[in-house]
Structure formats: structure tokens, C-alpha cells
Amino acid sequence: xxxxxxxxxxxxxxxxxxxxxxxxxxxxxxxxxxxxxxxxxxxxxxxxxxxxxxxxxxxxxxxxxxxxxxxxxxxxxxxxxxxxxxxxxxxxxxxxxxxxxxxxxxxxxxxxxxxxxxxxxxxxxxxxxxxxxxxxxxxxxxxxxxxxxxxxxxxxxxxxxxxxxxxxxxxxxxxxxxxxxxxxxxxxxxxxxxxxxxxxxxxxxxxxxxxxxxxxxxxxxxxxxxxxxxxxxxxxxxxxxxxxxxxxxxxxx
Numbered sequence: 001x002x003x004x005x006x007x008x009x010x011x012x013x014x015x016x017x018x019x020x021x022x023x024x025x026x027x028x029x030x031x032x033x034x035x036x037x038x039x040x041x042x043x044x045x046x047x048x049x050x051x052x053x054x055x056x057x058x059x060x061x062x063x064x065x066x067x068x069x070x071x072x073x074x075x076x077x078x079x080x081x082x083x084x085x086x087x088x089x090x091x092x093x094x095x096x097x098x099x100x101x102x103x104x105x106x107x108x109x110x111x112x113x114x115x116x117x118x119x120x121x122x123x124x125x126x127x128x129x130x131x132x133x134x135x136x137x138x139x140x141x142x143x144x145x146x147x148x149x150x151x152x153x154x155x156x157x158x159x160x161x162x163x164x165x166x167x168x169x170x171x172x173x174x175x176x177x178x179x180x181x182x183x184x185x186x187x188x189x190x191x192x193x194x195x196x197x198x199x200x201x202x203x204x205x206x207x208x209x210x211x212x213x214x215x216x217x218x219x220x221x222x223x224x225x226x227x228x229x230x231x232x233x234x235x236x237x238x239x240x241x242x243x244x245x246x247x248x249x250x251x252x253x
Contacts, residue, residue, distance in 0.1 A: 030067065034060050037067055046244070047141060047237065051077035053084050053104055062091065065106070073108050076140045078133060078233050080104035101132035101232070105140065114144040116243040119169035120236075121162075121186070123152030123176035126201045130232040131175040134197065137236025138173075143243045153181045159189075166190050170246035171239045175232070177201025180212025187221025193242060195235045196226045 006023055009015035015023075030037040042048040051064055065088055068075045078101075085097035085104055097104050120135040122128055128149055135145045146169065151159040159182075166172055167190055175197040176182040183196035196219070198212035205211060209229035216226045227234040 030071075032063065032067065035064060037064065037071075039071060042072075047240075048072055048074075048076075050137075050233070051075065051104075053077045053080035053102075056084075058084075058087055062088065065092065069106055075106045076137075077104040078102060078137070098132065098136065100129050101136055102129070103133060103136045105136075112140075112142055114139060114142060116143055116247050117146065117169045118143050118171050118173065118239045118243050119146045119148055119166050119192075120173045120239075121148045121151055121166075121175065121182065123150075123174075123178065123180075123182040124201065125150050127175045127177055127199050130197060130199045130230050131173070133232030134173050134175065134236035134239065135232075137233050138240045138243070141237070141240040143236075143240045151182070152176065152178075153185060156185075159185065163189055166192065171195065171242040173197060173235045173239050175199060175235075176216075177209065177212050178203075178206060180215040183216050183224050183226075184219040184221045187219060187224050192223070194221075194224045195238055195242075196224050197232060197235045198226070198229050200230055 006015065006020050010017060010020050028040045030039050038049045053061060061084060065075050080097065080102050082099065088095050088104065092106055095104065095106050118138050120131050122131045131149065135147055138145050146165065148162050148165065151162060169192055172186055172190065172192050172194045174183040174186050174194055177199035178201065180198050183194050186194055196216040198209045198216055200209035202211065213226065213229055216224065
């Protein structure tokens with residue numbers, strides 16, 4: 001139950017103050033022993049809790065998915081493996097796994113409405129896994145996403161043909177490995193805020209994404225913010241926040 005619904009019921013007299021307090025205390029988080037599910041996160045922030053799947057024990061992951069699905073009717077997980085997909089598919093036949101991004105999700109019965117516009121771009125095809133994590137995160141949270149892949153600086157003409165489309169977005173996510181130059185170029189060509197995502201794609205001196213990260217942090221172009229190496233989820237989340245604000249929706253749905 002959303003906090004606004006609880007307060008409305010208290011105001012109307014259909015719920016006592018004591019009952020409301022009991023609900024709010026119960027819904028702040030749910031104790032599972034090995035985990036404390038943040039069941040009140042969506043009411044506080046507008047975003048439900050997401051599961052980071054990697055390194056979780058099979059039984060723990062299964063119980064978390066069961067509890068979240070029971071409460072929300074949907075679950076979104078990142079960095080999942082094929083093994084984890086097979087494990088959960090036995091219990092949730094409708095679960096969807098994307099091996100490219102590692103997203104493991106159970107969609108709601110009613111398809112969500114996608115609004116606004118965010119552009120997710122990559123410098124190369126090898127960056128698509130991280131880009132898809134960003135794109136699918138944004139879509140899960142209700143954002144319309146346009147994918148513009150393989151427009152890196154080694155073939156600038158590919159990017160120039162997409163500038164008009166990029167200007168229609170409320171936010172741009174730029175995913176790049178190697179030297180990480182794409183966000184800087186986009187920052188000089190568009191008026192939109194850019195979330196730069198360095199990837200670990202590259203040869204030895206790339207240092208598993210460190211060179212791309214440093215390039216993006218040191219960019220002389222304006223309007224660029226940088227998330228951690230390979231952090232597509234963080235970029236998709238932040239892009240959705242910007243998109244919601246651009247739509248005048250704030251942190252509500």
C-alpha cells in the first residue's frame with residue numbers, strides 16, 4: 001500500500017492512526033534472516049527494490065524472488081547467470097532472461113506504459129551488454145527507450161546521422177569502452193544531459209575500463225555525469241529519474 005493511500009484512509013476515517021502506524025512499520029522492510037527486503041522503497045523513492053543476482057546462493061535468490069513477486073507481482077534482477085535462470089524458471093514459468101545483459105525479470109500481468117524518451121547509445125557492438133542493462137532498467141521503471149548502437153568515434157558519420165533523434169530525448173546514456181570518447185563528442189553536439197557509462201571493453205592499457213572512466217571524468221564537454229565501470233543499471237535508473245522530472249512526474253508514477 002502506498003503512503004498516500006494510507007494517509008487518505010486515515011483522513012477519511014476508514015483507518016485509525018494506530019492501524020496506519022502498524023502498516024507503515026510492517027511495510028518499512030521485511031525480515032528474512034539472510035536479507036531485509038526493502039518493501040517500502042517504492043513508496044519512498046518511486047522505484048521498487050531490484051535484485052542483484054550475482055553471488056547469491058540459490059536458495060536465497062529463490063526466496064527473494066518468491067517474496068518480491070508475492071508482494072509486487074513483478075521482479076527485476078541484474079547480473080544473473082544461466083544457472084540462476086534455470087533455477088527460477090522451474091518455479092516461475094513466465095520468467096524472462098536476457099543472456100546479453102544478464103537481466104532476469106518477471107513482468108507484471110498488465111504491460112506497463114512507457115513514457116518520455118531516453119536514448120541509450122553505444123560506441124561499439126561490444127558495449128551492448130552494458131547498454132542493454134541500462135535500457136531494460138529504464139524500461140522496467142516505465143521509460144520509453146530508443147536504442148542507438150555502434151556510433152563510436154571510429155566512424156563519426158554514423159553518429160552525425162542520429163543527432164536529430166538524440167535531441168528528442170530527455171536524457172542520453174552513452175556507453176563506451178576503449179578510450180571512452182563517445183560522451184565527450186555527444187556533449188559537444190547535443191543540448192541533452194548525458195550519463196556516461198565506461199565499460200571494461202578494450203585492450204591491455206584500457207585497464208578493465210579505467211582508461212574510459214578517466215576520459216569521461218576528465219571530459220571538457222559540459223552536461224556529462226559519469227557512473228561506475230559497467231554500471232548500466234545505475235545509468236538506467238538515473239536516466240529514468242531525469243525523464244520523470246522532464247515529464248513533470250517527479251518521483252511518482
